[in-house]
Amino acid sequence: MIALTGLSEAGFHDVYRRDRIELDRGTLDSDEYWRRIFSAGGVRATPELLKRIELEDALPGRPVKLTLAPFSVTLGNLSADGSARSTLALTTGWSPRGRIQLAGTFVQGKPSADLTLRVEGLELPPVDAYLGLYGDLDARLGGGLLGVDGHLQLDASADPPAVAFDGEVSLDGFSFLDAERGQELARWRSLQVSGIKLSSTPRALSIRSVRWTEPRLRLQIAEDGSSNMKRILRKKAAPGEPAAPGPETKPEPAPAKAERPFPVAITSVQILRGSAELIDRSVQPPALLGITDLDLRVRGLSNDVAARAQVELQAKVGGAPLTMSGTLSPRFRNDATDLKVTSRGIDLTPLGPYFGKYVGYTLDKGKLDLDVDYRVAARKLEGQNLVKVDQLTLGDETHSPDATKLPVKLGLAILQDRDGLIELDVPVEGNVDDPDFRLGKLILHALGNVFTKLVTAPFVALGKLFGGGSEHLDVVDFAAGSAAVDARAEKTLQALAKALYSRPALRVDVEGTVDPGPDGLALKKQALRRQAREAKWKAKKGGAASPDQVDLSEDEYVKFIESEFRRTFPDEGKGSKGAAPGVTEMEEKLVGAVVLGPEAMPALAQRRAEAARDALLHAAEVEPARLFVVQGGERAKKEAGPRVYFTLK
Secondary structure (H helix, E strand, O other), X not given: OEEEEOOOHHHHOOOXXXXXXXXXXXXXXXXXXXXXXXXXXXXXXXXXXXXXXXXXXXXXXXXXXXXXXXXXXEEEOOOOOOOOEEEEEEEEEOOOOOEEEEEEEEEOOOOEXXXXXXXXXXXXXXXXXXXXXHOOEOEEEEEEEEEEXXXXXXXXXXXXXXXXXXXXXXXXEEEEEEOOOOOEEEEEEEEEEEEEEEEEOOEEEEEEEEEEXXXXXXXXXXXXXXXXXXXXXXXXXXXXXXXXXXXXXXXXXXXXXXXXXXOEEEEEEEEEEEEEEEEEOOOOOOEEEEEEEXXXXXXXXXXXXXXXEEEEEEEEEOOEEEEEEEEEOHHHOOOOOEEEEEEEEEEOHHHHHHHHHHHOEEEEEEEEEEEEEEEEEOOEEEEXXXXXXXXXXXXXXXXXXOOOOOOHHHHHHHHEOOOOEEEEEEEEEEEOOOOOOOHHHHHHHHHHHHHHHHHHOHHHHHHHHHOOOOOOOOEEEOOOOOOOOOHHHHHHHHHHHHHHHHXXXXXXXXXXXXXHHHHHHHHHHHHHHHHHHHHHHHOOOOOOOOHHHOOOOHHHHHHHHHHHHHHHXXXXXXXXXXXXXXXXXXXXXXXXXXXXXXXXXXHHHHHHHXXXXXXXXXXXXXXXXXXXXXXXXXXXXXXXXXXXXXEEO
């Protein structure tokens, strides 16, 4: 309902003989209103027609009540045929605070106007109910003073209707609240938009400058995971559910032919002393993250496909400086996008609650350096992410049910060098035309892939980092029956030792294994030769102090084989064809008769493990306490062989 009170007797004496007119919704449209006025003989130009207007609109969920007072309007040169250019001068106060001035000319019969508009300090909270009605937002305005100074031209008779505005707009002392909980979502000190030129024919919007001073965004996530950002967006009714009450909506028109985008160009955008804050109570303890001292300058911003905007940003994240610079193209339509982001010493401890929930450990300390470079060419994004994390230290295990099952500490131990530095160079790429293209998603996916590969194949990662002739540093092979480290195994062990020296948090389990077939045969041959040396030593030939020091020639070994064969197999003096058996056949027969003790195979496996361990200790400055000779490992049981297996811990 609109109530017009304090009507001027001089202005409306010939029309209505009363001092109040009530226009209920739908009972008197504007055409009928003016028809009645002019059918009564017209309205004389007067210095004042109205003194006060009270507006009440019950259509929004919360009724809007406004009082325009003191209200003063002067109309001049009115004509019943509506062809004359009439004059208008309107001034009104706005309750509770503000002032509106409108002056210029208009034509009644050909609806058009040429007006100057000035709005000073117009307080906006009284009309915040329209946010839900027209903006579909469940929000409140905590403050805001609107200012407008410009020239407005309207021509409703044109097809399509023409609108043009030239001037500036300001919005100061603004704050935006979550209506459900009353939590502040955004505020700023001042927003000044200067040099606005808006035209509907031709369609275009240009702005000389946007200056945003001290904006602050506060994103709050509640214990149930809901955020104030999502809460202000009204939920659409699910299928089968009644829609929320609201104004009637007309059926959606058929899709129109694609139109050329509305041209928008902004010469300069500047943000001064901005900040953003995240309070997340869905984790315990609550996480508090912030960006402060944000200064942003963008020059040449436009949605023209040929545009190249220059971007410069400075801010503090986690107490550390962050900078971004480069060029940006609208919607990545050309090859101009080239952005670089750099930061040094971002404190990671505010992320501690997320480490506890998703990593499974508390975070004691850590700092982050970033060097990021993104380019778009031929609709394809290519990015380099050089990430350095210094002194990342995990604390106690949290036993969080949401924590990853990956061995996080192992992955960090592989990544972290002797100086406590983790360095990752993670490339990302993607097609910007992909409907699922999200830069943040690409980066997280790339980092996740790197870490997953790292912990599922840690020796492959170490091999790529430190070489060794093979990317696989988790196993070395031995000759049958031997625990001696050959040249190939030595190269692998040197590379592994280098990796262990550079990664001081790593520990290694060392497990030797055997192959009963080849190793058993080789051990029996070794036992037979030992018998030959013992025989020579007992005969006191060569003067050796022990059998192991006896120098046994091949001829002496052959004579021992022949003698031992005759002694062991006196009835087998001839070969299978009647001829005497050869030395090889005799040796094979004797080897087959050797019985190894039950400790022979375990002892060989142990010697191999100890040989590999000693080689690692000799090759680099690896502390003995980090190397463990073990038995019973899963892989060793499954694969076995004449080898030594390494397991990182």
